[in-house]
Amino acid sequence: MNNMPINKIPSQLPVANRINSNTIAKPLAGIPFHEILKEKQAGASELKFSKHANERLASRNIDLTDDQYRRLETGAKRAYEKGIKESLVMVDNLAFIVNIKNNTVITAVNEGEEKIFTNIDGAVII
Secondary structure, three states, X not given: OOOOOHHHOHHHOOHHHOOOHHHXXXXXXXXXXXXXXXXXXXXXOOOEEOHHHHHHHHHOOOXXXXXXXXXXXXXXXXXHHXXXXXXXXXXXXXXXXXXXXXXXXXXXXXXXXXXXXXXXXXXXXX
């Protein structure tokens, strides 16, 4: 490239590549940014279960009621709000380890088992 001053380079870009204030201010497809963000955050809130957690639920005959599932989700949300990364979430007599960043239940433990939990940085009891 030649020794052209940097302030002259944008004028050499094709018109389609130039950014102006009109381009930045327009919302994508007519949807305001705050609504897109709200929608994405709502979709991200659905709790997932890892393969391991599903195997533990099945082998330990743990059947979550709708109420217990909602409380588990609430516990994960509260852990997120407090900045917890790996949380123990207690719902009734059930214990769940939840990776908060991925919003994923890693394992589940019920009443009849030894309850030693490692590699967690917080707990939520619902």
